[in-house]
Amino acid sequence: MYSAIAPLAPKAIDQFQVQFWGVRGSIACPGKDTVRYGGNTPCVEMRVGQERLIFDAGTGIRLLGEQMVAESRQNNHQFNKGHIFFSHSHWDHIQGFPFFTPAFIAGNRFDIYGGLTPNGISIKERLNTQMMDPNFPVPLKIMGAEMHFHNLAIGEVVGIGEVSVTCTSLNHPGGATGYRVNYRGRSAAYITDTEHRIGELDANILRFIEGVDLFIYDCTYTDEEYTSSTSSKVGWGHSTWQEGVRLAQTARVKELVIFHHDPSHDDVFMDEIARSAKKMFAGASVAQEGKICDLLAN
Numbered sequence: 001m002y003s004a005i006a007p008l009a010p011k012a013i014d015q016f017q018v019q020f021w022g023v024r025g026s027i028a029c030p031g032k033d034t035v036r037y038g039g040n041t042p043c044v045e046m047r048v049g050q051e052r053l054i055f056d057a058g059t060g061i062r063l064l065g066e067q068m069v070a071e072s073r074q075n076n077h078q079f080n081k082g083h084i085f086f087s088h089s090h091w092d093h094i095q096g097f098p099f100f101t102p103a104f105i106a107g108n109r110f111d112i113y114g115g116l117t118p119n120g121i122s123i124k125e126r127l128n129t130q131m132m133d134p135n136f137p138v139p140l141k142i143m144g145a146e147m148h149f150h151n152l153a154i155g156e157v158v159g160i161g162e163v164s165v166t167c168t169s170l171n172h173p174g175g176a177t178g179y180r181v182n183y184r185g186r187s188a189a190y191i192t193d194t195e196h197r198i199g200e201l202d203a204n205i206l207r208f209i210e211g212v213d214l215f216i217y218d219c220t221y222t223d224e225e226y227t228s229s230t231s232s233k234v235g236w237g238h239s240t241w242q243e244g245v246r247l248a249q250t251a252r253v254k255e256l257v258i259f260h261h262d263p264s265h266d267d268v269f270m271d272e273i274a275r276s277a278k279k280m281f282a283g284a285s286v287a288q289e290g291k292i293c294d295l296l297a298n
Contacts, residue, residue, distance in 0.1 A: 016186050016295040018214060019045045022060020023287040025193070025220050025238070025260035026092050033266035038289030041092040042260060044190060044216065048163045048183045052082040055179060055190045060289065061096040068102045079107040083160060085167075086114035087192055088176040089126040098131050098138065108145035115152050115167070115177045124149040152177065168208045170194035172237040180208060186295045187211075189253075192218035192260045195236070196243045198227065201250055209251045213295050216287070217244040219258040222273070241273055245281045255293070256284045 022040035030039035041058025054061065068080045080102045087093055102108050114123025128140040152158070154177070158165040163183045170176040171194050178191040189209045196202055209215050219241035226233045226240050241258045248256040258277060261270060270286055277284035 013049055014184070014296060015047055015049065016183050016188070017047045018188055018216075018293040018295070019047075020060075020257075020259075020287045020289055020291050021045060021064045022056075022058040022096070023259055023261055023289055024058075024092075024263060025218070027263050028059045028092075028095075029263040033268075036267040036288065037261060037270045037286065039263075040289060041095065042087075042192065043096060046181060046188060048181060049161055051160050051163050052080075053160075053163070053165070053181060054082055054084045056087055056093045056192075057084060057097040057100060058092050058094070059096040059099075062099040062101075063289075065099070065101040065103075069105075072102075079109070080105070081109040083111045083113065083158075083165075085165065085177075085179055085190075086112070086123050087170070087178065087190070088172060088174065089114070089117075089123065089130075090174070090193070093193075094127060094130055097127055098136055103143045103145045103147070106144040109147075110145055111148045111150060113150045113152050113158065113165075115154065115169075115175065118175055122149065122151050166208075168204060170205075171196075171202065176237075178205070178208065180212065184296075186213050188214040188216070188293075188295065190216045192216065193220075193237055194218050194239055195234075196239045198234075201243075201247060205247060206251050209247065209253055211251070212253045214255045214257065214293055215244075215248055215251075215253040216257045216259045217247065218260045219244045219273075220260050220262050225262075241277055241284075242280070245277060245284060248281055248283065254283055256281060257293070258284065258286045261287075 022043040040060035042056040043060030044055040046053040131140045154169045166180045168178045170178050180189045189212045218239045220238035221240045223240045223242045274286040
């Protein structure tokens with residue numbers, strides 16, 4: 001399902017392609033030991049029909065923005081538009097937004113979606129706060145693109161042409177939102193950040209991902225790391241690749257993409273996860289920056 005091809009082709013009506021621009025969790029970790037899988041924090045692009053959907057704005061969104069600007073130049077400076085969905089607003093999922101060049105270009109348009117925090121703070125307020133002094137020198141209001149912010153309720157369905165995006169709640173400190181995208185009989189689920197319960201599959205996620213073609217899941221840890229007697233990760237808000245496999249098998253999904261890699265997991269470590277996961281579930285693979293999944297290829 002993966003192929004190392006050029007960035008997604010624009011404006012094809014019958015398309016459902018997913019490209020990974022940032023796959024790392026917690027903190028960006030560029031360097032020689034992470035070069036093959038990537039060190040940028042979460043950003044996943046989906047080209048669905050004629051729509052561009054973007055999930056999270058970690059440091060990977062800067063690279064996506066550069067590609068969008070290049071596409072615009074190639075298409076006689078045609079304006080960019082898109083829909084940005086935030087899982088939540090922990091730093092690794094929003095820190096690339098101030099460096100997303102298309103958001104500074106007048107004439108571009110973005111619809112931005114996110115759930116409210118438990119105390120009612122909107123995604124617009126959270127993005128604005130991150131760009132206020134003393135955190136950042138350029139405020140949100142300086143961005144030149146037309147931006148429309150939408151507060152999502154759990155279970156809400158967003159219709160974008162023929163595309164439908166459904167959201168669900170995830171088990172993460174402060175709350176997080178998972179998404180399922182449906183288009184012409186194919187589907188992809190973006191489920192990060194979330195923590196499983198030991199010995200019990202998350203019934204909410206199972207229902208949400210049932211039969212999905214592509215399942216992107218928070219696999220930050222291994223089972224051994226998660227339950228370690230010396231450095232337990234229980235309560236940190238993340239899951240394991242083994243739990244991802246268990247969910248995928250039970251929900252009869254076609255492809256599992258291991259995502260949100262721990263910054264301490266270098267390329268050699270990720271290679272071993274890829275081999276082990278493939279043995280347990282033939283449809284498993286590990287997300288790498290730049291890789292593309294084509295859901296309508298077969």
